[in-house]
Every structure is written in structure tokens, then in C-alpha cells.
Amino acid sequence: MKKFVKLVTVLSLVLLIGTSAIFAQGGTEGTKAASGPVTVNVALANNPLSQALAKYAQQSYKADGVNVNISVLPENDLRQKLTTGAATKDSTYDIIYIGPYEAQTWAKNGWLENLKPYFDKMTPEQKQWYDYDDLIKGMLDSVSLDGIPYGIPFYGETSFLMYNKDLFAKAGLTMPEEPTWDQVYAFAKKINDPANGIVGMTMRGAPGWGMSGAPFTTMINAFGAQFYDMNWNATIDTPAMRNAWMMYKKILTEAGQKDILSYTYNECIALMSSGKCGMYYDATSLAPPLEASDSAVRGHIGYVMAPHDQLKKNTAWLWNWTMCINPNITAERKQAAFDFILWATSKDYVALTLKEDPSCGTTPSANRYSTYKLSAYAKAPYAAITLKTLQNLDFTKPTLNPAPYVGLQYMAIPEFADIGTAMTEYLADYVVNKTSLDEAIRKTQAVFEQAAKDGNYKK
Known part of the structure; x- marks a missing residue:
């Protein structure tokens, strides 16, 4: 563009x-x-x-x-x-x-x-x-x-974090301009109030490389994890990767929406628009409905950079x-x-x-x-932060350590549509306790390792 x-x-x-x-x-x-x-x-x-x-x-x-x-x-x-x-x-x-x-x-x-x-x-x-x-x-x-x-x-x-300023003020919280995922989790827990219908944070939960896979892959980058090393060895089973998986589950199961796996961005927007949700991490293009003339939260939403962790630079997507x-x-x-x-x-x-x-x-x-x-x-209210985020993205260097691929919320290889979707299906099973983290990681590691061999990436 x-x-x-x-x-x-x-x-x-x-x-x-x-x-x-x-x-x-x-x-x-x-x-x-x-x-x-x-x-x-x-x-x-x-x-x-x-x-x-x-x-x-x-x-x-x-x-x-x-x-x-x-x-x-x-x-x-x-x-x-x-x-x-x-x-x-x-x-x-x-x-x-x-x-x-x-x-x-x-x-x-x-x-x-x-x-x-x-x-x-x-x-x-x-x-x-x-x-x-x-x-x-x-x-x-x-x-x-x-x-x-x-x-x-x-x-x-690109992507950024949207938050309800009224709910933050009520909880006595201040959102930093560049929050960490640990801070986001803590905020979500404090805001979450099921008795009064308040959700701490929403994110996409529906499986699919372009659904839950989009925000989740940027979380993987933020935690310093990656899919492959420079020799195309799959690097799913690492402490950094596990930390990303655990954070995603903690936020959504401890402070997220009900029916986690049914949420696409449409459901997330609806929830955030209701005024009953503290935070929403997703695409910058989804902010306008929150500021529409008929929005219940118009003028009450704040916008900050995508959360980071080990990767200190901009961790948003393009x-x-x-x-x-x-x-x-x-x-x-x-x-x-x-x-x-x-x-x-x-x-x-x-x-x-x-x-x-x-x-x-x-x-x-x-x-x-x-x-x-x-x-x-x-x-x-979202224009300036969107432009700032776009100007600070490096599409060619998505990870903390060197990687053999490019892409921020995906890998730019043909196989990612299948293997990325498979990863989100195992992630979904883990989130709703159908499988353990160890099993989900093991299966995902095997899928990515096989893709490297089948695609002749691994010599």
C-alpha cells in the first residue's frame, strides 16, 4: 500500500x-x-x-x-x-x-x-x-x-493493545505506552469481574493460522521464541515457546471471555464495544468500530503499542x-x-x-x-499510534534471534497455512484442557519438523 x-x-x-x-x-x-x-x-x-x-x-x-x-x-x-x-x-x-x-x-x-x-x-x-x-x-x-x-x-x-479507560480508572490502573505481557496479564486479572459481567481481556480464540494464530504468533515473537533455527530445525519445544503458550492460556482462561474457541475478531469487537471488557489485543484496523458514532465506548478507549517481553522492539504484525x-x-x-x-x-x-x-x-x-x-x-484516537507502529516494524527480522524466515504473524512459506493452523488446533485443545502442554508442544514440534523435511528446507 x-x-x-x-x-x-x-x-x-x-x-x-x-x-x-x-x-x-x-x-x-x-x-x-x-x-x-x-x-x-x-x-x-x-x-x-x-x-x-x-x-x-x-x-x-x-x-x-x-x-x-x-x-x-x-x-x-x-x-x-x-x-x-x-x-x-x-x-x-x-x-x-x-x-x-x-x-x-x-x-x-x-x-x-x-x-x-x-x-x-x-x-x-x-x-x-x-x-x-x-x-x-x-x-x-x-x-x-x-x-x-x-x-x-x-x-x-498492524496490531496494538486497546483498553477501556473507564475500567482502568475504576481499578486504579495506569496503562504504560509500551506494556509487557506480564503487565497485561496482571491488569486483566484485576479488571476481570465475572459477577458483574466484566471480562478482563479478549483475544481471538477460534483456531486458524489467520485467526488465533495471528495474535498468538506475535506473542511467540515477543517471548523470544521462534519456529525454526537457521538450520531449519523446529524450535517449538523450548522454554520461551512454552512461556508464550502458558501466557495465552492464562489470560483467556483466568480473565477472558466465555466460549473462548468461538471468538473471531467479530466477537471480540462486539465484546469490547459493549464496555464490558478491559483490553483487546488485535489489528489496528479493528479500532474504528469502537469509535463509531453508535459505539457505547466511543472516546473511552486507549491505544498503546503491542505488548512485548524478551523481544524489546516493536512486536506488532503487518x-x-x-x-x-x-x-x-x-x-x-x-x-x-x-x-x-x-x-x-x-x-x-x-x-x-x-x-x-x-x-x-x-x-x-x-x-x-x-x-x-x-x-x-x-x-x-487510533491514527497516531497506528502510524507509529507501522513506521517501526521490521518484516524481515521477526524474532529475537536470527531466523531463516520472514513474516511477523506468520512465516512466509507455503506450508504455514497448514502447519500454523495445526498449531492453533493444538493450542485450542490445550486452552480448554483437552490435552496437556507437553502433548500439544510435542505434536506441534513434530508437525513443524515434518514440514521442514517435506519442503526441502532442512538440508
Whole structure:
């Protein structure tokens, strides 16, 4: 992703739809179908920003001869459908909605369309309108291969700790700007009050490498643990790794939500929004709903850096949801898909979201630099800490000690989707006492060791 947006006047917003339609009609030839309307099928992950895009697109996206059909799916279902579809050259979805974990591998596999030719044929006016250089470089680079873009991030995120200032004040607690996990655990225990329906802290508990695995992997990094050493020997069975597993369980079983394993980020947001939860560690992109005009906790939430432990530097993650084009569709559909991607990732779209929702709750985060220069967005209580976190991340050095992989809340290897998910399933069993820590660690160690052998990483 790259830089951000500028508030526009009412007249500009009136022109927005017309301008968007121009770019929705293609770089040079347009997308008007010779044999009938073109339908662009899109599947998005079920989260607030995706839900908003589906709504705004239905209301405002106008392109001659083009219909856009958007489905919003649970994240795990989306990943399964898109991965299966990419591997089998399925053409159901014109726009593929993935993250940096998949992007580079899929680009190498030929599963994504090279976007450079589409940008190259844009007119000077179109290029000026879109302002490619405004996209946040680190985010765009994470979905590029050898400098060639294979997708454009719709929004990006890092992670931070959200806390209820009222509950902290009531308990006589002060949140530091850079808390440790030990401090977070102590705070959660003090705030937790089941008799009055107060939960000390919530985190994702549903298994899945992109569900509980996201916050949990950053905890692993924070505790100084890692998945492999430089020789690709699995390093799951270590004291540092065990400490991370035990901390995750302690927080959720001693001060967390009921039905731990049913919680995705949607349930966590709902709980935090109720005012009945002390803390929530998750993606920065999930903060806007807490500050929405109809939120019971608007103005009562504080935001600080991701908790650390042995790893003293920033322990947050880097992620984005990126729009890519399916290479298995017709040229006409590809151009229509590209035009929609331009609209959805444009400054005009950011302006539209701020016009429709001044709370910034539906404005894409961390994809354009200019967004953070907008007075309407910069005043959001989570904006400054989000930008600070993004500027201090090192995607290539996720661990305390040298590691043979990159990635902050995942490893950027194809096998991680399976082995990371397996780890979270063993973690879930451990959390609900279906298995012991020793057994969960042993099984996870075996899975990671086998993956290193099967992937020919271990020589």
C-alpha cells in the first residue's frame, strides 16, 4: 500500500462518481461489453471495512456495462475457496482478496495477474487521479514480486493493545505506552469481574493460522521464541515457546471471555464495544468500530503499542487485504476488475467513506499516506499510534534471534497455512484442557519438523 487521501469538497464528491466511472471504463478502451454487461465477482473477508466496501460499491460504483457482485465470507471460508480456486484455475471470482502471505507465492505460481501493464496503459490524467506513489510503499512491496505489483492493498493493518479507560480508572490502573505481557496479564486479572459481567481481556480464540494464530504468533515473537533455527530445525519445544503458550492460556482462561474457541475478531469487537471488557489485543484496523458514532465506548478507549517481553522492539504484525486479478478470466473481465480495484483503492473512495461516515469507521487504513494528513482522519484516537507502529516494524527480522524466515504473524512459506493452523488446533485443545502442554508442544514440534523435511528446507 502507499500514501493516503485529501478531503474533498461537496462538488468533488459529486464529481467522484463521474470520475470513478471514467476509470472504471478502463485505461484506454473501457470495459463496455460488446455482448452484454460484464459482471465482476468479488469475495471479501467478513470484517467491518469489507462490509462497508460492499455497501458503498452497491450505492456508488457506476461503470458503463459493468455490474459488481460482492460476497462477504468468513475469513477461513474465504481462504479455503480462494486457495482451492487458484490451484485449480477456477474463474468464479474475478478479484482475488488475499494478503502478503499468499501474494508472492501465488505470483510465482502464476495464480495472479501482473498489474504493471494495466498501470502502464493508463493516461496521464488517470495516473494523476490515482496517484500511485501515494500508496504506502511497505504495504505495496509486500504484495509485489521483483518490484512488480500483483495486487493493490485495499487496507492495511498492524496490531496494538486497546483498553477501556473507564475500567482502568475504576481499578486504579495506569496503562504504560509500551506494556509487557506480564503487565497485561496482571491488569486483566484485576479488571476481570465475572459477577458483574466484566471480562478482563479478549483475544481471538477460534483456531486458524489467520485467526488465533495471528495474535498468538506475535506473542511467540515477543517471548523470544521462534519456529525454526537457521538450520531449519523446529524450535517449538523450548522454554520461551512454552512461556508464550502458558501466557495465552492464562489470560483467556483466568480473565477472558466465555466460549473462548468461538471468538473471531467479530466477537471480540462486539465484546469490547459493549464496555464490558478491559483490553483487546488485535489489528489496528479493528479500532474504528469502537469509535463509531453508535459505539457505547466511543472516546473511552486507549491505544498503546503491542505488548512485548524478551523481544524489546516493536512486536506488532503487518498485514493487508489486497485486491488481485484472477488470471483465468477473459481480458474484458480483467479490465473491469482492474477498474474496480482502482476505484476501491483511490483517494476518491477514502473521501467517500469520510463523507458517508465522518467517524472514520469505514475508511481504509494504512494503504495511503495522504489519509493520515486528512484532518478528519488524523484526529481519530487510533491514527497516531497506528502510524507509529507501522513506521517501526521490521518484516524481515521477526524474532529475537536470527531466523531463516520472514513474516511477523506468520512465516512466509507455503506450508504455514497448514502447519500454523495445526498449531492453533493444538493450542485450542490445550486452552480448554483437552490435552496437556507437553502433548500439544510435542505434536506441534513434530508437525513443524515434518514440514521442514517435506519442503526441502532442512538440508
